[in-house]
Amino acid sequence: MSAELQARVSRMSVYPIEEYDAYVSRSPKATPYHSSGWLQAAERAYHHTAWLVTVHRDGSLCGVLPLVEVKPPVGLKSLVSLPFCDLGGPLADDDDVRHLLVAEAKALAGTNKARLLEIREGGEALDEVQTDSASGKVRMLCPLPQTSEALFKSYKPKLRSQIRKAEKNGLRAEIRTDIEAVDPFYQVFAWNMRRLGSPVHSQAWFREMKLAFGDQMLVGLVFLEDQPVGAGIVLLAGNQACIPWASTLEQHNHLAPNMLLYWALLSHVCDQGCQVFDFGRSTMGEGTYRFKKQWGAKPYELVWTDWIADEGTHQAVNKIQKQTAGSRLRPLVERLWRRLPLALANWVGPKLRRYITL
Missing domain, CATH: 3.40.630.30 (Gcn5-related N-acetyltransferase (GNAT))
Structure with a gap:
């Protein structure tokens, strides 16, 4: 029984x-x-x-x-x-x-x-040729080898050269676990969200995340001299790592800070024993999907x-x-949001973002 x-x-x-x-x-x-x-x-x-x-x-x-x-x-x-x-x-x-x-x-x-x-x-x-998911939202997961050396060797020459390009351009990366790292992360993240025309999470959200997750939350930072130009957050649990947020400053994208940011985070968690890296949500076939795919990520439902x-x-x-056309007002709202002074966007944004569950 x-x-x-x-x-x-x-x-x-x-x-x-x-x-x-x-x-x-x-x-x-x-x-x-x-x-x-x-x-x-x-x-x-x-x-x-x-x-x-x-x-x-x-x-x-x-x-x-x-x-x-x-x-x-x-x-x-x-x-x-x-x-x-x-x-x-x-x-x-x-x-x-x-x-x-x-x-x-x-x-x-x-x-x-x-x-x-x-x-x-x-x-x-998912099979990438499945028609039912061809324009859908998918989760991008990447298996990791035992060492970052093996991970780097698994990449195509073009990806390896892009990582080296960022280093040759004078960029340097840090992986931090202290709560003070939230401040330079937020500096990059808030600027980028305003550029995208989207309300930003509050800085308090990320500070509370850090307090709650402790060393299980990593903050990756990429610097040009002393200026943060790329930033991302990775959460850890068991043998998994996920990256819910990552941003770069658009005016420095020609230096490839995103390549160095992801490599720094991936190599770090790989050497820490993580076996799976969750790159997050993407639309099948679009730019972010192709970016994540080059690192070895595969689509899941x-x-x-x-x-x-x-x-x-x-x-x-x-x-x-599915990818939808969305509201006709959305492009207009995004254009208006981009014109807001950064301080105003950072003040108003969290008051709206807390109710946007995506």
């Missing part, structure tokens, strides 16, 4: 977080985003409520689903697993546990009057599912990550 499953919904702040992190650390489908540090940063930087759906069997934890409740001043409240990243869905010992986790999440959405429950998960490896409230129940809607 199988043991009875017991589900529980808790505020992250009251759940024994050591038990949660221990389960995540041994789950084969876990990502660095599943760490309690991501939830802690969302609460402390943006004051969103973090929830944990858990399932126990015979008193032992056998499944978890982290959620963040996002309630904008205007619009619909949502529960997301997880916001501000590509994935963070349920981790479970078996399908029965997984189904119970999702059922409890839908019940929580109903209790909290959330219009939307969104669960973001990773899927299987992103499976995002929405449950939308309908007369007291939540109906599932599968979100296929």
